[in-house]
Amino acid sequence: MNTSFHRTRHLLQAAWLAPAIPYRTDAPVSGASYATALLVTLLLIALLVGALLFVRRRGWLAWSATARSQPATEGIQVQASRRLSIASTAHVVSYGGSTYLIVESTRGANATVTRIEAGEPDGAAS
Numbered sequence: 509m510n511t512s513f514h515r516t517r518h519l520l521q522a523a524w525l526a527p528a529i530p531y532r533t534d535a536p537v538s539g540a541s542y543a544t545a546l547l548v549t550l551l552l553i554a555l556l557v558g559a560l561l562f563v564r565r566r567g568w569l570a571w572s573a574t575a576r577s578q579p580a581t582e583g584i585q586v587q588a589s590r591r592l593s594i595a596s597t598a599h600v601v602s603y604g605g606s607t608y609l610i611v612e613s614t615r616g617a618n619a620t621v622t623r624i625e626a627g628e629p630d631g632a633a634s
Contacts, residue, residue, distance in 0.1 A: 600624070 563569055587600040587607070595615040601608045612619040 560569075583603060585602045587602055589597060589599045591597050592611070596611065596613045599610045599612070601610055607624045609622045609624055610619055611622075
């Protein structure tokens with residue numbers, strides 16, 4: 509009985525001192541792979557942002573482009589449109605023999621309409 513006790517004690521000590529599971533000591537993915545993936549992701553995001561800026565500057569993202577491309581059916585004609593800032597746009601519109609300057613702003617959701625006299629030179633209207 510004494511030997512079985514010593515044998516059990518020896519087995520417990522060996523199990524206690526031995527490493528339980530040999531865990532992996534090297535990284536599953538190298539640092540170079542992380543850097544490459546990060547670089548490719550940043551490059552794709554930069555290309556997407558650049559493409560969106562290019563398309564926006566060309567005016568291809570204007571939601572009202574379909575309305576402007578249709579012919580005027582009620583006699584209203586848009587003579588010119590110019591973006592003044594990110595939120596403001598000016599339009600020169602003709603209707604019924606009169607010309608109007610419309611300045612709209614999306615920030616305040618307001619529009620100002622001014623009638624332009626036929627005899628005024630360019631830039632004289634205030």
